[in-house]
Amino acid sequence: MHKDKPMAARTDWVASVGSIHSRNNLLAASESRLIVSTSGLDWNIQDPSDGIYCLDTFSGRVLWFARTKGDANEISLVGGWVVAPTDAGEVQVISLDQGQTEHVHHVGSPVFGKPHTVEHFGDWTASFVAHNGSVWILTDRGANCRQVGEIKGRVRATPAPLNDGSFVIASEEGDVFRCSFHRNGFSAHKIASLEYMGFGAAGQSQPAVISAKPLVHRNRIYLGFARDTYYDELPLVCLDPRGGIIWHNGRVRDLSIFDNKNPGFGNVRTTPLLAGGRLIVTPAYSDSVYFLDPNTGIVRDRVRLGQNVFQQWASPVAIGSKHVAVGRVDGVLSVIDIVSTRLAASISLATPETETVTRHNAGKPYPADYSLLPGEVPVGGICGTPTVVGRRIYVGTTSGQLASIALKMPRF
Numbered sequence: 001m002h003k004d005k006p007m008a009a010r011t012d013w014v015a016s017v018g019s020i021h022s023r024n025n026l027l028a029a030s031e032s033r034l035i036v037s038t039s040g041l042d043w044n045i046q047d048p049s050d051g052i053y054c055l056d057t058f059s060g061r062v063l064w065f066a067r068t069k070g071d072a073n074e075i076s077l078v079g080g081w082v083v084a085p086t087d088a089g090e091v092q093v094i095s096l097d098q099g100q101t102e103h104v105h106h107v108g109s110p111v112f113g114k115p116h117t118v119e120h121f122g123d124w125t126a127s128f129v130a131h132n133g134s135v136w137i138l139t140d141r142g143a144n145c146r147q148v149g150e151i152k153g154r155v156r157a158t159p160a161p162l163n164d165g166s167f168v169i170a171s172e173e174g175d176v177f178r179c180s181f182h183r184n185g186f187s188a189h190k191i192a193s194l195e196y197m198g199f200g201a202a203g204q205s206q207p208a209v210i211s212a213k214p215l216v217h218r219n220r221i222y223l224g225f226a227r228d229t230y231y232d233e234l235p236l237v238c239l240d241p242r243g244g245i246i247w248h249n250g251r252v253r254d255l256s257i258f259d260n261k262n263p264g265f266g267n268v269r270t271t272p273l274l275a276g277g278r279l280i281v282t283p284a285y286s287d288s289v290y291f292l293d294p295n296t297g298i299v300r301d302r303v304r305l306g307q308n309v310f311q312q313w314a315s316p317v318a319i320g321s322k323h324v325a326v327g328r329v330d331g332v333l334s335v336i337d338i339v340s341t342r343l344a345a346s347i348s349l350a351t352p353e354t355e356t357v358t359r360h361n362a363g364k365p366y367p368a369d370y371s372l373l374p375g376e377v378p379v380g381g382i383c384g385t386p387t388v389v390g391r392r393i394y395v396g397t398t399s400g401q402l403a404s405i406a407l408k409m410p411r412f
Contacts, residue, residue, distance in 0.1 A: 007323075007335060007345040008408040012392075013060035015403075017053045019043055020396030021377070022269070022313035023073040023112050026387040029096055032057050034387075034394055035082055036402060037072035043398070044087070046070045052084055053402075054099055057389075060404060064099030068092055074114035074158055078126045081142050085111030085128060093142030105145035107136060113158035113213070118181060119165065127181070129155045129169055135179070135186055149186030151177050158213035160221070162241055168214050168221055174207035176214075176221070178241060191243040194225055208235070212315065213271045220246065222279060222294070224268025234265045234283055234290060236272065238297060247297040250281065250290070257302050270315040270385075275324060276338045282326055284312040289326055289336060301341050305334045313383040319407065325393055327382030330354060333395050333405065347405060349397050351380030 018038025020026075027035045034057050040049035051067040052075060070088030077083075081102070082094040087110045093103040109132035118127045118137075126138040135149040153171030159179070160168045166180040174194040180187055194208035208225035215222040221239040234250030250265075252258075266285025273280040278300065279292040286309070288302040305328060314327040323344060324336045331350025336343055357378040377383055379399045386395040396402040 007337075009333075009335065009345045009347045010406045010408070011347065012404045012406050014401050015055055015060035015062065017055075017062070017396065017400055017402050018049045018051065019398050019400050020384040020402070021071075021398060022383045023071070024384045024396070025074045025114065026384065026394050026396065026402075027075060027077055028057070028387060028389045028394075029054070029077055033063070033096075035075065035077065035096075036396065037075045037084060038396075038400070039071040044071065046088065050086070052082060052094060052099070054096075055402070057392075057394075057404065060402070066092070066094045066099045066101055070110075073110075073112045076115040076117070076126060078115070078117055078138075079124075079141070083115045083126050083128075083138065083142065085113075085115065087112075089130070091115070091128065091136075091138070091145065093138070103142045103145075105136075105138070107134065107145070107147075108132070109134060112156045116159055116161060116167065118161070118167070127159070127167075129159055131155060133171070135169075135188075137181070148181065149179075149188065151175075151179070151188045156211045157223075160214040160216045162216055163218075166241075168216065168241070170210040170214055170223060172209050172211065174210060174225065176210070176223070176239060178243075189243075191241065192237070192239050192245060194237055211269050215272045215274060216241075217274050217294075220294070222272045222274075224270060224272065224281065224283075226267035226269055230264035230266060230285060232264060234281060234292070234297075234299065235268050236279075236281065236292070236297060238294070250292050250297045250299050252299045254300075257299070266310070266312070269313060273316040273318060273324060275318050276321070278338070280316050280324055280338070282312050282314070282316050285310060286312065289316060289324070289334075291338070291341065303336050303341055303343055305336075305343065305346075306330060306332055311377055311381075311383070313377070315385045317386055317388050319388050319391075319393070325386050325388060325395075327384075327386050327395055329377045329381035329383060331378075331380045331382060331397060333382060333386065333393065335407065345407070349380060349382065349395065349401060349403055351378075351397075351399050354378040354380035354399075 070086040109130035115128035153173040238246040279294040331354040
């Protein structure tokens with residue numbers, strides 16, 4: 001009987017760009033061009049290296065750099081333009097060909113989520129939501145930008161389009177809205193308010209913080225949330241787009257996947273992935289990636305990726321139909337076989353500092369003698385979600401290293 005050879009992962013090139021954190025992203029503009037948003041020299045601090053890079057995918061050579069005021073966040077490609085929101089409350093419209101900034105719009109609040117393309121009155125345009133809840137549209141090849149509405153609450157998560165042209169906006173206060181554009185402007189209808197039992201006043205519920213883009217699949221919305229403690233269940237919810245909760249929290253029924261001991265779960269600030277008929281989730285405070293039944297929220301299996309890490313910012317991404325890639329703050333990129341639920345390959349981009357911090361924190365539950373504070377990541381950690389193009393993975397680190405990794409899979 002023929003036996004498959006193991007997967008091989010090879011780094012083709014590594015380029016130096018700005019620091020890549022959780023709100024930065026990588027986009028394949030064409031077979032030969034990769035666009036990357038960065039946080040410059042220092043995350044959350046304005047510096048001359050904040051901006052957008054365009055690189056040659058074959059060599060890693062920088063083709064152009066467009067500076068932004070403040071960290072560039074999740075960018076979009078709209079026609080021949082790069083739409084780049086920033087921490088400084090600006091949205092820049094940049095030419096894809098030359099990297100020229102054609103328009104700059106000031107919206108009065110940071111914009112963290114990725115702008116998305118919508119059809120508005122018959123014209124294709126881009127829409128985005130600022131952190132203060134204001135909703136904007138960008139028209140006329142980026143020349144015009146105007147506010148069309150607002151929702152109650154702060155917004156960090158990228159909106160998620162629904163099949164009927166409407167879209168989902170989730171707030172940091174735990175409210176989920178179904179929104180749409182129409183000839184009279186903009187409308188938002190609240191479909192859910194998520195709460196959890198926090199450490200505040202005894203027994204009182206607190207709002208769940210939503211910071212990652214929801215996953216929309218057919219007639220369901222899946223999203224993770226954050227709170228202030230460990231939980232016995234994964235902090236996830238499945239919603240009906242028409243309103244109401246289908247299931248709440250990923251439940252564990254078979255403790256044998258944890259060697260009969262459930263270690264507890266941390267926040268989910270990443271977007272789940274639906275692949276192979278399972279919901280794939282990467283929570284914080286964990287050493288594993290988890291597989292759930294998307295219909296019930298029951299945790300079916302897990303794959304251990306390495307040591308426990310406090311932070312987890314990168315979402316899982318699909319490689320073909322049988323594999324998933326996960327980047328972690330210890331600087332390791334793991335490839336998981338979702339058919340056999342096993343670790344197929346891994347490659348490290350860690351720096352000496354990353355490895356020192358990882359060793360120091362090994363096996364320690366946060367916050368017992370943990371060397372990282374909430375929100376901190378070691379230099380060389382993977383916080384931005386990788387991008388997969390065919391059999392190639394592009395992944396960046398907080399130290400500003402951007403790697404092109406080629407995969408060899410006999411039965412891809």
